[in-house]
Structure formats: structure tokens, C-alpha cells
Amino acid sequence: MKLETLGYNKKLEEFRINNNLEGFEVGRVIAEHKERYIVTTAKGEFDAEITGNLRFTAKNREDFPAVGDWVALTTYESDFAIIHKILPRFSIIKRQAVGLHGEVQIIATNIDYAFLVQAVDRDFNINRLERYLTICYSSKVNPIIVLTKTDLIAEVTTLEIKESIKLRVKNVPVIAISNQTQNGYNELKSVFEKEKTYCMLGSSGVGKSTLLNNLKGKPIMRTGTISQSTSKGRHITSHRELIILENGGILIDNPGMKEVGIADTASGLELTFNRIVELSQNCKFKNCSHTNQAGCAVIEAVETGDVDKTSYENYLKMERERAFFESTVAEKRKKEKLFGKVLKNYNKQDIKQKK
Numbered sequence: 001m002k003l004e005t006l007g008y009n010k011k012l013e014e015f016r017i018n019n020n021l022e023g024f025e026v027g028r029v030i031a032e033h034k035e036r037y038i039v040t041t042a043k044g045e046f047d048a049e050i051t052g053n054l055r056f057t058a059k060n061r062e063d064f065p066a067v068g069d070w071v072a073l074t075t076y077e078s079d080f081a082i083i084h085k086i087l088p089r090f091s092i093i094k095r096q097a098v099g100l101h102g103e104v105q106i107i108a109t110n111i112d113y114a115f116l117v118q119a120v121d122r123d124f125n126i127n128r129l130e131r132y133l134t135i136c137y138s139s140k141v142n143p144i145i146v147l148t149k150t151d152l153i154a155e156v157t158t159l160e161i162k163e164s165i166k167l168r169v170k171n172v173p174v175i176a177i178s179n180q181t182q183n184g185y186n187e188l189k190s191v192f193e194k195e196k197t198y199c200m201l202g203s204s205g206v207g208k209s210t211l212l213n214n215l216k217g218k219p220i221m222r223t224g225t226i227s228q229s230t231s232k233g234r235h236i237t238s239h240r241e242l243i244i245l246e247n248g249g250i251l252i253d254n255p256g257m258k259e260v261g262i263a264d265t266a267s268g269l270e271l272t273f274n275r276i277v278e279l280s281q282n283c284k285f286k287n288c289s290h291t292n293q294a295g296c297a298v299i300e301a302v303e304t305g306d307v308d309k310t311s312y313e314n315y316l317k318m319e320r321e322r323a324f325f326e327s328t329v330a331e332k333r334k335k336e337k338l339f340g341k342v343l344k345n346y347n348k349q350d351i352k353q354k355k
Contacts, residue, residue: 003028003042006242007110007195007250012070012087024072024084029065030242037065039073039081040242046081048073054083061103062092067242067252068109068197093139093199096325108199108252113142113191117202117211120161120176121152126168127314130272132201133169134318138268144173144191146200148207151178168311170274179210189215194248212253215245269322273315275307291316 002008006028016026027041029048037048050065058064063086065071070087093107093114116132118124129145136143145165150158158176165174173191177184192198200208242252270277276298280288284295290312293299301307 001040001042001044001244004195005244005248006040007197008070015087016072019085021072021085025075025081026087027071027073027075027081028242029067029069029071032065032067035064037083039071039083041073041075041081043075044079046073046075046079048081048083050083054085062094062106064106066092066106066109068111068199070110091140093135093141093201095135107201110197111139111141111199111252112193112196113144113198115144115146115198115200115202117146117148117200117206117208119149119206120147120158121149123203123206124161126165127310128203129165129169130311130314131318133172134268134272135201136268137271144175145169146188146211147174147176148179148211150176150183151180168308177211179207179214182214185214189247192245192247192249195250197242197250197252199252208253212243212251215251216243217246269315269318273311275301276312276315279307 003026008026008028012026016022016024025041025043027039027046027048029037030040030045031038035050037050039046039048048071054063065083065086069089071083072085072087073081073083075081089109091111092109093111094104095107096104114132114136116129116136118129124147133143147158147161162174162176175184175188175191177188200211202208242250245251276290279297279301280290282297283290283293285293288296288298290296290298298307298312302309302312
């Protein structure tokens, strides 16, 4: 397989040459299993681990390889490889790491487009769509909304759902499909471009694995049913994989995500809620929080119906979450800096005592 088929380009090759990496092979991470990786190269697939130096110098999770990464590696005849360096990423989709304050989890890297997948029968939630949109915008990834399981509801209901999305989400394609009848698949397939990378973001049970199997034309990912006791999808995909489609598009499948925590600067929120941001320029006070201040243009727009109330409330919730995440990151960096000073002073004192 040619590396270009996986999305390799001139910029990556220039980086490899300019950084004296000609002695290494190049591959793309296509699967991750608890810090063990599967990497595809021109020679084929290899099980891979990172070097001790790469592990030692890693400051956080973002310094480890992720699905979608291009890496410089050494391969061996036993289908085993050692990863020495991660090549520059042009996009990183990430969220807050579950249960770890101030940490992020990389979902995928070097993504051009993200399918935001929701099932219309029970999973549909515009607030969650706005969360995924914020993640995409902050990652410089183009979003495409995909509504699945349209065969389970009336056609008029599907149209109503699409219209409700367009009232709150502007300039984002919305494609409705059925994995059973494959209605809407032609429209979906038309968005794929050769050597561009796509990923799927959505909850468990929305039909991502079935969609992947149908696009590929044969079963790749195991699929599961909806739990009757919880009405939620059973977790089937527990890792990330990269697959080449017949039309040359590159698709990454991701696990269903129960939580979509915002790990973002203001940029993602500003694009998702651009109408609110525009209106905020007309607020009486520059530091208006848009909650209860007099002269707030945003509150006035909500009261007149110019801004959807539910979207406004979702914005406030996500803004609080973003601010908390940023303060947690800042506090963590402060503690790390303080610990570094203590360690440095300890080492100096230890050297003096030895003399």
C-alpha cells in the first residue's frame, strides 16, 4: 500500500527530511490498545510500542501516539515495530479525560471531516450535537451531521428533526440515513474525498459500526443491539480503527462516548454559538456574563425569540465547563512548576551534602 493512500503528503515528507528521519520508516497509527499500537506502513501492518525515551519525555497524554498519527518507526521481521517520533499533527480532536481534572483524551488526529452521528429514534439531542460541534471547531475539523435509524420513524418526523437542527445549527450539512434500507447512503458516500480522513463521533448504539460495515461492503466491526433495560447502546467498539474505503476515503471508527467534556479555548464555542457571540458585542458591559446583567443584548434576544432559549442555556453550561477546565489546567501547571522548583532545590542540597 502506498503511504499517499493513507493520507501522506509533501509537508510530512519535508518534515521527515528536515529533521533527519530518513533512516526511519513512516507509518500511520490505525489502532490503539492501551499504549500498544497497530501501525500501517508501505510494507504492511505492525504491532508497535513507543521508545523508552518517548515515554520518559512525555509530559501528558497528548505526547503519546493516537489513532491517525503519522510516526517515524523502526520495523522488524517479526511484524513488530518501535515508534521513535510523532510527526506534526494538523488537527487533534480531543475531550476532557473522564475522571481526570485538567487532563485531555485524544480521540483522533489528522482528521479532515467528522461525522456527528445520532439515532433519530431515541438518541437525538441537539444539545449534544452542539458539544460535538464545539469539539470539531476547536480542532479545525469540518463537521457533518448524520442521522441514523430513519426507518424506525415516519418520514415527516425525520424532516421535522432536520428542520429543528437547522434552526440552531447553521452551515453544517445534515444527512439522514437508514442502515437497514441504506436510504440516504448515496448522499453520504458523495461527501467522501480520496485521501481525506473522516471519523465518527457519537454515543453507543447509534449505528456507527453498522454504518462502517455497510460503507466497507463487508463486516469489520462487531455490532450490538440496544439494551432493553436501559434503552442505551451496548459498548461494542472499545478501540479506534482506521479503514480505507473503496472510493479512497479514510474512515476512523471511535468508541461510543458517554461523556463529551469540553477541553477548549474560547474558539470552539464562539463558532458553535456565533449568534450569541455577535450579540454580546452590543451588551452594555464588556465583561457581561449574559446571566442577569442589565443591558445584556443576549438576554434580550432570548426574550424576543431571536436566540433559542435551550441553545442559550446550553451555551452558558458549556461556557462554565470550559472556564472550569481552563482554571483546572492553570492550577495543575502551577503545582507542576512549584514541584519542579522543590525538586531542583532538593537536588542542589543533595549535591552540597555529598561534597
